[in-house]
Amino acid sequence: MAKYKQIKEGAVLDTENNLVIPEEEGNRHYEKYKQWVMDGNVVDPVDPEPEWTGDQLLDQSDKSMIRTVDWLITFFISKGTIKIEDLPTEIKDLYEARQSYFTAAGGVYTEDSKLKKLWKVLTS
Numbered sequence: 001m002a003k004y005k006q007i008k009e010g011a012v013l014d015t016e017n018n019l020v021i022p023e024e025e026g027n028r029h030y031e032k033y034k035q036w037v038m039d040g041n042v043v044d045p046v047d048p049e050p051e052w053t054g055d056q057l058l059d060q061s062d063k064s065m066i067r068t069v070d071w072l073i074t075f076f077i078s079k080g081t082i083k084i085e086d087l088p089t090e091i092k093d094l095y096e097a098r099q100s101y102f103t104a105a106g107g108v109y110t111e112d113s114k115l116k117k118l119w120k121v122l123t124s
Contacts, residue, residue, distance in 0.1 A: 004033055005044040012043060070098055 005013045010023050021029040073095055076082045
């Protein structure tokens with residue numbers, strides 16, 4: 001393993017110090033890196049992107065759908081369009097469990113943040 005590893009366009013990783021170095025002229029770490037390369041050393045290349053299997057893609061799709069449905073339910077409940085008690089028992093239980101988990105994890109579940117997330121999902 002080389003002292004430096006290309007991690008993305010415009011940045012290298014100093015593997016000995018676990019330091020991300022932006023490729024910016026004047027940055028002392030970047031200047032040290034450039035000298036290291038000029039001395040004949042070779043930087044390790046960027047790791048290849050992993051190839052996803054069909055099951056992994058489906059799993060990611062399922063997670064995204066679950067989040068979207070959760071946000072939609074939260075939005076409609078906050079607007080008074082639906083009531084928690086009107087949801088089917090299975091959905092109600094899952095929704096309440098997710099809300100409890102999110103709150104216990106220290107999340108701030110405000111209407112504003114839910115709407116921003118929903119908008120991002122719908123427009124991406």
